[in-house]
Amino acid sequence: MSLLSSYHSARLHVTRRTLIAAALAAGAVFMGPVPVQAAGKTTLILGMTIEPAGLDPTVGAPVAIGQVTWQNIFEGLTTIDAQGKVQPQLAESWTISPDGLTYTFKLRQGVTFHDGSSFDSSVAKFTIERARAADSVNPQKRYFSSVDAIEAPDASTLVVKLKSPTGNFLYWLGWPSSVMVSPKTAENNKITPVGTGPFKFVSWSKGSQVQLERNPNYWNREAAARLEKVTFRFINDPQAQAAALKSGDVDAFPEFAAPELMDSFKGDPNLVTVIGNTELKVVAGMNNARKPFNDKRVRQALMMAVDRKTLIEGAWSGYGTPIGSHYTPNDRGYIDLTGTYPYDPEKAKALLAEAGYGSGLSFSIKVPQMAYAQRSAQMLQAMFAEVGVTLTIETTEFPAKWVADVFKAGNYDMTIVAHAEPMDIDIYSRDPYYFNYRNPAFNEVLKQVDATTDEASQARLYGEAQQILAQDVPALYLFVMPKLGVWNRKLKGLWENEPIPSNVLRGVEWTD
Incomplete structure (x- = not known):
């Protein structure tokens, strides 16, 4: 699972009246070298909040890995374009x-x-x-589980046989975890990617x-990089990010870490x-196997206790889109379901009483140290208090401690985290998974998605x-x-939206 990079967070004094104010304060084959560009600026310094733990997206899950390497260093058989659509890449075509x-x-x-070795x-x-x-550590290994056999009848033909229909197979092949790696260098890609x-x-x-440099022997002449050198600089403090942008020490922060500072650039x-938009879905996961969350009425009541608009204002300075399910407006088949259980404290209290918790309810929430998570948890704490629920906040170091306690051990009541994987609604059908949610009817719908490659049918099923x-x-x-982007006015070609966590730089250039 890939989750949002961590940000520095400000501690807020949590009361219903002061929450918001506190939060706001705190193609063609190429047979020769790429021609050198005309004179002009051809270097870029791009800022990121989190430094990747490695540089091989096929062995590590954190999104920062792909944000440096995907479509810059590594490519796949297919790719995902700026509109989230599957496009040919190292595979120029296919038949099913x-x-x-x-x-x-x-x-x-x-x-x-x-390194000069051939791709075939x-x-x-x-x-x-x-x-x-069997010993794969690929973060999306499950997406290859339907593969039954692979054949290479000649250098330019690859045949993949599946055990069962897999409707999103081409889409998954475009992810960072599916990029092509050379047998000669695969073991060292984590440190020296090729x-x-x-x-x-x-x-x-x-x-x-x-630091990266232009590949002079890139196969796709039409999509050759316009920049000669790129530096990814890691700055995790939002104030330092803002200062670096204003001074020109950094040319761009495609994902600026502090929404409360966005007005400072006006x-x-x-x-x-x-x-822009992203796939980063902020959800407060509940342990569905543990009381009181094994009672659907409690979960529904807690949903009605949440004023999403107020939460977004307090947690992320009003930047964000409310959702009613684990899906974003970017994705095919999206439905606005925020009205399923809209904010209604009185109905929430009545439903809690019906479930046997009329005299009150207490539980804890394990919260990563990132600002969005801390602030959202504090907003939830205040809103739950209004319906008789006491929420205790436990800050949990992310990723190591959170992954060990919540994701792997399932030792938690409630947690909060941003899920970054595109179209990852299937996580609710995985067993085990940290929600401990099991619904055969839901699983059957996802099986039907896999059984078809027709986009209209998939949209309906989603x-x-x-x-x-x-x-x-x-x-x-x-x-x-x-996606809060801040960059130099003369810089063109950065993706405004993020259908997949990335910093695709092949089309980026400086203009007069």
Whole structure:
């Protein structure tokens, strides 16, 4: 599971009246070198809040890995474009058998890795076999579980046979965890990544920055990088991020960490602010196997105790989109279900009483140290108090402690975290998973999604899945975090929206 990077958080004095004020205060094969660009600025310093723990997205889950390497260093058979659509990449085309079980890919010829080794069907076969192996540590290993056999009949043909239809197979092949890796360098990619992308790895100064340079032998002439050098600089303090942007020490922060500071950039002649969308769904997960959360009425009552609009104002300075299920407006088949259990404290209290908790209820919430999580938990604490529920906040270090206690051990009552994976509504069908939610009807709907590649059918089925979650409330669905971008006005080509966590730089350039 990939989750939102952590930010510095401000402690807020939590009362109903002061919550908001406190929160606000706190293609073609290329057979030669890419021509050098005309004179002009060709370097970029891009800021990120979190430094990745490694540089191989096929062995590590944190989104920061892909935000540095995906589509910059590494590429896949398919890719996801800025609109969230599947596009060909190292596979130039494919056919799917009528029964949906056999995918035959035509691979691009003349593609080489940064070390000069060739990409062909044997490499693609190695990559997928590695991802699905028994000892695989691929963060999305489950998405390769439907693969039955892989064949490489010739250098430019890859045949993947599935055990059962998998409607989103091409989409998953476009994820960071599915990028192609060379057998010669795969073991060292975590430190010295070697891919086929438009940029080559240069160096990593841990605690400070990662440097890339243009790949002069990139296979796709039309999509060759316009920048010669890129530096990813890691700055985790929001005030320091703002200072670096204003001074010009950093050219761009595509994901600025402090919404309460966005207004400070207004009127700056050198900077532009861009509010885009993401897949970051902030949800308060509940342990459905533990009392009182094994009673659906309690979960529904807690949902009605939450004023999403007020929570967004207090937790993220009003930036965010309320949601009523584990789905975002970016995704196909989205339905606005915030009206399923709208804010209604009186109905919440009545439902709690019906469930046997009329005299009160107490439980704890394990909260990562990130600002959005801390602030959201404090807002929930105040709102729950209004319906007779006492919420105790326990700050939990993320990722290590949270992953150990909540994600793996399931030792928690309630927690809060932002789920960053696109289209990850299927997590509620996984067993085990930290929600401990089990619903055969929901699982059946997702099986039907996998059985078809027709987008209209998938959209309808995803709508059914959303409605089941909105009714059952295995987690409190709060809001989708926005993509708060701040960058130099002369910089063009950065993605405004984020259908997948990334910093795609091949089309980025400076203009006059």
